[in-house]
Amino acid sequence: MATSVTTPPSLSFFSSSVFFTSSQRQNLKPLVAFKPNSLKTSTARPLAISSELATLPILSFTGEKIGETYLDVKAAPPETARAVVHRGIITDLQNKRRGTASTLTRAEVRGGGRKPYPQKKTGRARQGSTRTPLRPGGGVVFGPKPRDWSIKINKKEKRLAISTAVASAAVNTIVVEDFGDKFEKPKTKDFIEALKRWGIDPKQKSMFLVMELSENVVLSSRNIGTLKMLTPRTLNLFDILNADKLVLTQDAVDYLNGRYGVDFEGEAEDEEGEEEEAGGGEVELVEEGVAADENPAPAE
Numbered sequence: 001m002a003t004s005v006t007t008p009p010s011l012s013f014f015s016s017s018v019f020f021t022s023s024q025r026q027n028l029k030p031l032v033a034f035k036p037n038s039l040k041t042s043t044a045r046p047l048a049i050s051s052e053l054a055t056l057p058i059l060s061f062t063g064e065k066i067g068e069t070y071l072d073v074k075a076a077p078p079e080t081a082r083a084v085v086h087r088g089i090i091t092d093l094q095n096k097r098r099g100t101a102s103t104l105t106r107a108e109v110r111g112g113g114r115k116p117y118p119q120k121k122t123g124r125a126r127q128g129s130t131r132t133p134l135r136p137g138g139g140v141v142f143g144p145k146p147r148d149w150s151i152k153i154n155k156k157e158k159r160l161a162i163s164t165a166v167a168s169a170a171v172n173t174i175v176v177e178d179f180g181d182k183f184e185k186p187k188t189k190d191f192i193e194a195l196k197r198w199g200i201d202p203k204q205k206s207m208f209l210v211m212e213l214s215e216n217v218v219l220s221s222r223n224i225g226t227l228k229m230l231t232p233r234t235l236n237l238f239d240i241l242n243a244d245k246l247v248l249t250q251d252a253v254d255y256l257n258g259r260y261g262v263d264f265e266g267e268a269e270d271e272e273g274e275e276e277e278a279g280g281g282e283v284e285l286v287e288e289g290v291a292a293d294e295n296p297a298p299a300e
Contacts, residue, residue, distance in 0.1 A: 054170035061182050063197030069175055069253050073260040075167040076160055088161030088237050091153040103143030106131050163260035165240045173246040174198060175253055180212060186219030200245050207243035211251040
């Protein structure tokens, strides 16, 4: 004998018990069993920061492969990586805004003190000033005024955004040997030929990260509009995301692994450095005081 299965009505505004009669309300059964939040088991996974390990080829100045190296930096989880990088780039771009745009309101525009024409008997709309926003040369309604556009981002979050961007660009990253002493004189043509030997199209956007910049390298590369030459001091998120190719030196790879690796403890190092600087200042003051006592100034 077949049994019929009745499906419970869906929860909606009109399925509330308010719309049932007293006899129907007695036969109602709870559709959902209530369970307090304190008794529910949490299924959310904790936020974990993984390490992205990538193997990169090392090219000589002539374009030959001479070895391999590893890029091991932090990377945000896939479900939050996009949000972290987006917040980092928005913070950089917004903090660059000077916020000096300013317009004049009708109270700040010069002139307009006299009433243009009589209030009545002209057949025209009444006007109290020639500097009204409704007329040319008048003030601006709701125009921009000087303001501070800067927003705050945590140091660890900013560092994670940069390392996540570097990890995602590993597929378009190559490592070259140090070429600071390869340019005997500034010449853009020689630098373009080096780019072609490394397999980089000069028309593509490329970003170089080196530890030190020689004068000949700077002068040879500054006329290439698609190229950015950065150091650890000028490394930023926008240039990483905007580049089609990332070119690193071996020293730059070691810097990224140490600065943006999983084992980096920058906060503790910064605090120790501040304490040492404070202690050193006190010692200098004490030594200066002792020296002043031993060699007192002659009395006038």
